[in-house]
Amino acid sequence: MNQAVISVRNLSMAYGEVLIQRDLNFTINRGDIFVIMGGSGCGKSTLLRHLIGLQAPAQGEIFYGGASLLAAGPQARQQLLRKNGVLFQSGGLLSSLTLAENVALPLTESTRLAAKKIRDIVAYKLALVGLAGFEDYYPAQLSGGMQKRAGLARAMALDPDILFFDEPSAGLDPITAKHLDDLILRLRDSLSATVVIVTHELASIFAIGSNAIFLDADSKTLIASGSPHELLASSSDPKIIQFLTRGNHQAADKGVNA
Amino acid sequence: MGTSSQTADIVLHQHQHIYEIALTGDWLIDAESKDTGSIVSAIGQLPAGSRLLFTTAELGRWDSVLVTEIITILEVAHQTGVLVDRSSLPEAIQGLLKLVYTAPEGAEIKSPIQAASWIDSIRQTLASVSNDLSALLEFVGLLVMTVYDLLRGNSHFRRVDLWLQIQECGPAALPIVTLISLLVGLILAFVGAVQLSLFGAEIYIANLVSLGMTREMGGLMTAIIMSGRTGAAYAAQLGTMRVNDEIDALKTMNLEPLAFLVIPRMTALILIMPLLCLYADLMGIIGGAMVSITLFDISVTEYVDRTINAVQMKDFVIGFIKCAVFGILIALAGCLRGMQCGRSASAVGDAATSAVVTSIVFIVVADSVMTLICNRLGV
Numbered sequence: 001m002n003q004a005v006i007s008v009r010n011l012s013m014a015y016g017e018v019l020i021q022r023d024l025n026f027t028i029n030r031g032d033i034f035v036i037m038g039g040s041g042c043g044k045s046t047l048l049r050h051l052i053g054l055q056a057p058a059q060g061e062i063f064y065g066g067a068s069l070l071a072a073g074p075q076a077r078q079q080l081l082r083k084n085g086v087l088f089q090s091g092g093l094l095s096s097l098t099l100a101e102n103v104a105l106p107l108t109e110s111t112r113l114a115a116k117k118i119r120d121i122v123a124y125k126l127a128l129v130g131l132a133g134f135e136d137y138y139p140a141q142l143s144g145g146m147q148k149r150a151g152l153a154r155a156m157a158l159d160p161d162i163l164f165f166d167e168p169s170a171g172l173d174p175i176t177a178k179h180l181d182d183l184i185l186r187l188r189d190s191l192s193a194t195v196v197i198v199t200h201e202l203a204s205i206f207a208i209g210s211n212a213i214f215l216d217a218d219s220k221t222l223i224a225s226g227s228p229h230e231l232l233a234s235s236s237d238p239k240i241i242q243f244l245t246r247g248n249h250q251a252a253d254k255g256v257n258a
Numbered sequence: 259m260g261t262s263s264q265t266a267d268i269v270l271h272q273h274q275h276i277y278e279i280a281l282t283g284d285w286l287i288d289a290e291s292k293d294t295g296s297i298v299s300a301i302g303q304l305p306a307g308s309r310l311l312f313t314t315a316e317l318g319r320w321d322s323v324l325v326t327e328i329i330t331i332l333e334v335a336h337q338t339g340v341l342v343d344r345s346s347l348p349e350a351i352q353g354l355l356k357l358v359y360t361a362p363e364g365a366e367i368k369s370p371i372q373a374a375s376w377i378d379s380i381r382q383t384l385a386s387v388s389n390d391l392s393a394l395l396e397f398v399g400l401l402v403m404t405v406y407d408l409l410r411g412n413s414h415f416r417r418v419d420l421w422l423q424i425q426e427c428g429p430a431a432l433p434i435v436t437l438i439s440l441l442v443g444l445i446l447a448f449v450g451a452v453q454l455s456l457f458g459a460e461i462y463i464a465n466l467v468s469l470g471m472t473r474e475m476g477g478l479m480t481a482i483i484m485s486g487r488t489g490a491a492y493a494a495q496l497g498t499m500r501v502n503d504e505i506d507a508l509k510t511m512n513l514e515p516l517a518f519l520v521i522p523r524m525t526a527l528i529l530i531m532p533l534l535c536l537y538a539d540l541m542g543i544i545g546g547a548m549v550s551i552t553l554f555d556i557s558v559t560e561y562v563d564r565t566i567n568a569v570q571m572k573d574f575v576i577g578f579i580k581c582a583v584f585g586i587l588i589a590l591a592g593c594l595r596g597m598q599c600g601r602s603a604s605a606v607g608d609a610a611t612s613a614v615v616t617s618i619v620f621i622v623v624a625d626s627v628m629t630l631i632c633n634r635l636g637v
Contacts, residue, residue, distance in 0.1 A: 052510055078512055092507030094499070106511040109414075154507075 011060035038215035085155030285324035306339030423526035443545025464564035467546030481584035493613035496596025531585030
């Protein structure tokens, strides 16, 4: 079933006068693991910030289901974004709170659950990401990989429909990154969430991506979309092939080694 | 080649139409450097089209020192139209030069900082002042709306954060406030005593110290201490939270950063400042008493009596109000600079510095205005 959860129409993004990307059109379907890829500095993270409502587009529209994010008033907008969970590149954990308090924050602030129930949910979410027993640690006491997993536990606190990841495996060793990928896959399957990932980690892109778009920094727009494997097999754009093969193969000899 | 280092040398020879640069010895960063200026200018004066090559048979060890010299020579040669044969250089150097002269892919190189003329820099300064002012107004406006939302129950902060902030800017600041106010009281007493003793009026030290502390110095010193201690801390805390994506994370969790982070900090400082000011007044008066009693033979009862006579309720109230205003200004400057902070470590430092500078400017201006008003009103 291909039910659109987010549709982007004619989106242009800019910082002041500087255009980042223009005329973006794509759809994220329910259950997708949607990869936003592209070279460094092409506007991947900026696109993510637009999708989660942190930045306003220069032009164009973003729809959640059928409702426009930009046309919505503050209340309606909160409702639309309420079912989002976001994991920032650095985890984004509040450094003055313990892990348990961090994970509990969205729960205490947007629900009326009893303290005991919140404690249970926090313990459960931390256990899901393999951090059971770390409730009373502060973020600074944990390794980078653990901080990311704790950020993931917090992003999942309200059982989101859509999980956003900004470079989840940046700064992690290959094994830890692989574990995080597996975790994302397993959570997607068991929570039936939609996942949107910004990454340029090829291993992750091929391992978990079910759909993808490729942003190009030179032409400042989206130059390809589709599943990463299909893109590698059928794309004729040398930029995409170079990206997906770490620049090892030119477009001409693709298919031989792909 | 041995491990003992040989002096670097560079010589330019001419064989008919071919010029030859002989490089000998060790060219190392930690060795004495060889001045190549004369060679470079000699190359600059060669006729265009002449050929240049290197002989490196006696070249010892080398590092970046030699490579940069060769780059300089290549560039001068390029400008004067001298043809250089690079193949006579060691292969490793050729490889490095190849890397240096490969243009980065697809990048048009722009100089990030354009040198500005002084008129431009004045214009930029003026523009940044007016930007600062409008940012301040916008921030105040947002705060008012946030307070309105808080009162209507549309957004909220954690009560425990408020208590933590009060603890942080109140009791934790007592030692430094004690020390500074005692000393300021002492200083006031000494300065006054020198003049008053000319008239044999040392007893009025009590008046001078108590009025000076309550109306002016107590509040001012507290404000300056707190702008350095708490204002800077607010800016650094909020700035670091921005760098770490914590503020964005709050937004995605439907928590308004202004309500959640800024309001508890501002409330704490605004509540605590007047109390700290009263405490500072008291400490200053005690400091003055210490000088008067030990050095100028004034008894404790006399000092207390004079103080009670000199200071009226209105003096306390004026100091109190001033300090409350200072509290608002310090909290405003600290939080504003923190929320404006860029996304780098140096930006956090800048935010803290600029929070202190901004709040001290605010404090002094506000103090002058309020003193003037009190003077006009005759209180």
